[in-house]
Amino acid sequence: MIFETHPPLRAHRAAVWQSLREHFAATGSAPMSALFDADAQRFERFSLEAAGLFLDYSKNRLDERALSLLIALADASGLPAKRAALFDGATINLTEGRAALHTALRAPAAIAAESVGEPGAAEIAAVRARCADFAGRVRSGAWRGHTGERITDVVNLGIGGSDLGPRMVVDALRPFCVELPRLHFVANIDGAELDDVLQRLDPATTLFIVASKTFTTIETLTNARSARRWLLASGASQADVARHFVAVSTNAQAVAEFGIAAENMFGFWDWVGGRYSLWSAIGLPIMIAIGPARFDELLAGAHAMDEHFRHAPAHANMPVLLALVGIWYRNFGATASHAVIPYSQHLQRLPAYLQQLEMESNGKSVSIDGEVLAHASCPVVWGEPGTNGQHAFFQLLHQGSDLIPIDFIAAVEASHGLHEHQRLLLANCIAQGSALMHGKDEGTVRTELAAQGLDANTIERVARHRGFAGNRPSNTLLLKKLDPPALGALIALYEHKVFVQSVVWNVNAFDQFGVELGKVVARRIDDALRAGSVPQGLDGSTSGLMARVLERQG
């Protein structure tokens, strides 16, 4: 029973936890710049390279002892055994009785077979080959719509993990995307999103991918039904639907009931969590956009990070370190949020993707053993690309009342020839981390203002407002270039960071019961709205809002 924490280990963990608490109280406010002053090698010692990524985590309020205590905490939480269980395909998603084997999807067949068995590895390869064949036909124009015209537009209808990953990757790899077909993504049940896309498209040249692991998700099925009506309204017959609709799902029966034939369905398995699924057939839109060979490169990059995570010792293990630095602030510094700022326009969807990955995985307050947690778990994850964020919320990052640790992410080499832009982009990225750390003391502000000729009264009035306390931490992740292997490694890095944090927080990163209640209540309210009456026994706000909607809808 790998998940039972033995009492001696639990006692050891509690002792390490207490030491970390004391160590943060003693050192957590000390200036980071002093750590650099005391150690000329700090940058070299608090940075590392793995799977083509470079992580600088030196600008953290973290000394050697903090780091070794954090590593001890990971060990005492059972990380080595739990990581082995993840890769071995053990039933680590205990509440749903499943393994979490997204790593097998990107491993060479021989390695995948170690966890899913040889038949499992063969199935993975077979589905990928079918996806590659289909993607190739759509890209080349061999797959045609019912009028014989080539497909110019592909619309992915999915939500959550069946949308965020493929949407983010297609956006990130735009320079590698084929011109035709164009890729579109529709997730929201708000008809405005589907309508906006359909208005621009021709039914005869549009292909829909209905992507849903369960094939029961109301948003996706509602969008798919509306899309089918749109196609039929254009004069296509029921039989023509097969040329314009394919499905990606684990639920063959529901796909068949929807009217999509088995040969137009690409399957995957219940051991692939929705938010970990872009490596499976859910990645079909990615394959269509960048081609099967580039998709393989994405998988290879992720696999390289898997191997690193699996084998590197904790002190040289990028996902482990990224996770532990986060835990340092969250659990011992009581920070409430974590910002991710990609200095890359093409990574603009990364924060949204990470919100699901991190918060749906670790936004829990009950432990894997069913006990109420005595410590904090996932912080709020948020972000926007730099430099845009600098002109919006960086005020708060620099001078706000909360300490917010940040991950800056940038690609050194640009995907375009606008060299001045790239230089300025990187200068800003590096500058922000530096400014956040060093700040600017009031004395310096006063001297500068005096040098500008400001009078004493004005200086007195503004000096404090213009000072920066500094000592605000950040990690910086550098990619050589935003290409498929680097992106694969980056995503896998965050997946494993989330896993390590789940181990330390002792929560199940692979279920998501927290999304269910709202769905059930929405169904009840929708039934009532459809019936045109407000049921008895609801709270005043719910019934008041429903009455108002009914009244306005006439």
Ligand SMILES: O=P(O)(O)OC[C@H]1O[C@](O)(CO)[C@@H](O)[C@@H]1O
């Ligand atoms: O792929 P499906 O089954 O449509 O689910 C979509 C998303 O909905 C969720 O279940 C949350 O509602 C996510 O976990 C999942 O990624």
